[in-house]
Amino acid sequence: MTNGNRLEELRDSIDAIDDKLLELLNSRAELAVQVGKYKSGNPSEFYVPSREKQIYTRLLRENPGPIPDEAVRAIFREIISACLNLEQPLTIAFLGPEATFTHIASMEHFGQSARYLASPSIRDVFSEVDRGRAHYGVAPIENSTEGVVNYTLDCLVETDLSICAEIELGITHHLMSTSGKMENVKRVYSHPHAIAQCRQWLELNLPDVELVDITSTARAAEIASDNDDAAAICSELAGKLYSLVPVMRKIEDKTNNFTRFIVVGKTRTKRSGNDKTSVVFGLSHAVGSLYHALEIISKFRINMTKIESRPSKIKAWEYLFHVDLEGHREDENVAAALKMLEERSLFMKILGSYPKSIQSAKGE
Numbered sequence: 001m002t003n004g005n006r007l008e009e010l011r012d013s014i015d016a017i018d019d020k021l022l023e024l025l026n027s028r029a030e031l032a033v034q035v036g037k038y039k040s041g042n043p044s045e046f047y048v049p050s051r052e053k054q055i056y057t058r059l060l061r062e063n064p065g066p067i068p069d070e071a072v073r074a075i076f077r078e079i080i081s082a083c084l085n086l087e088q089p090l091t092i093a094f095l096g097p098e099a100t101f102t103h104i105a106s107m108e109h110f111g112q113s114a115r116y117l118a119s120p121s122i123r124d125v126f127s128e129v130d131r132g133r134a135h136y137g138v139a140p141i142e143n144s145t146e147g148v149v150n151y152t153l154d155c156l157v158e159t160d161l162s163i164c165a166e167i168e169l170g171i172t173h174h175l176m177s178t179s180g181k182m183e184n185v186k187r188v189y190s191h192p193h194a195i196a197q198c199r200q201w202l203e204l205n206l207p208d209v210e211l212v213d214i215t216s217t218a219r220a221a222e223i224a225s226d227n228d229d230a231a232a233i234c235s236e237l238a239g240k241l242y243s244l245v246p247v248m249r250k251i252e253d254k255t256n257n258f259t260r261f262i263v264v265g266k267t268r269t270k271r272s273g274n275d276k277t278s279v280v281f282g283l284s285h286a287v288g289s290l291y292h293a294l295e296i297i298s299k300f301r302i303n304m305t306k307i308e309s310r311p312s313k314i315k316a317w318e319y320l321f322h323v324d325l326e327g328h329r330e331d332e333n334v335a336a337a338l339k340m341l342e343e344r345s346l347f348m349k350i351l352g353s354y355p356k357s358i359q360s361a362k363g364e
């Protein structure tokens, strides 16, 4: 057989598999639409993070390769996104503008079939969901280098929305400009967190340039697109949106740079079997009160993954404690611990139980 014939034959086999895949995808979509008919019709019931987590966990456990896990996740993200869109089109509010890392995280989680609504502030993300203009909202909550996003913690306390899911995204920063030439860069624009995450690289490579804080990495890219002597620290997506080219790629000081985002909504997420619970509580000013509160968590053998304190904003020097626990609020030990914690607190609010994130590839 000639090489040409063999190539034809291989491509014919690929075509036959693609036909089967297409047929199967449509059968899957028809089943999802039928599943949708069992839901009450309330738009916030269609997205089921616990079920999605189970699907990904099973597929990644059983993936024999050679397709890498990351690609399996991306492919099924889009399949589920398209199926969900046939059941109920969803609108997702995110901390904008377009091409921010929150936008990238939102698309990684909800896929291309959802509709996205850029919101100018974290408070606006919450308010779009509260007022029903969006079904869900996505906001950053914590960065592995820069720490928590206080504004998101405060919005969680002040509104009635729950955390439905979390998204973890690896963050990679690029220095991008109109020319891509280092010698043209006299000013660098970016969000203060992004500048802080690239501080050592900037000191070493551009010690004399002016660093200008901007409200978002995407807005920084827009400004750099109008100024030939400036560059932005931003994602590849933001750079491309404003026709910038890389001066230098991957300039973050720590390669292990992750941001955690939360999905907020009006529904409670069911157990997936591998969940987290976020809770906030306030305690009296008494000796050992925090110690005794945390003792409850350890008594029920629950792993605490995070603790943060925030001013209560009611009385000076009084604090609220934000704690993340492993487990779901419906797990027996978590439910018992939360009940006891509530009894011993001045105030307690469960912010949500949700599936632990599956770590994503780098958000570029």
Ligand SMILES: O=C(O)C(=O)C[C@]1(C(=O)O)C=C[C@@H](O)C=C1
Pocket: 032, 035, 036, 046, 047, 048, 049, 051, 052, 055, 079, 080, 081, 083, 084, 087
């Ligand atoms: O199982 C469901 O509840 C579905 O709606 C189906 C499906 C899917 O495509 O597998 C779609 C969206 C949900 O978020 C979870 C799963």
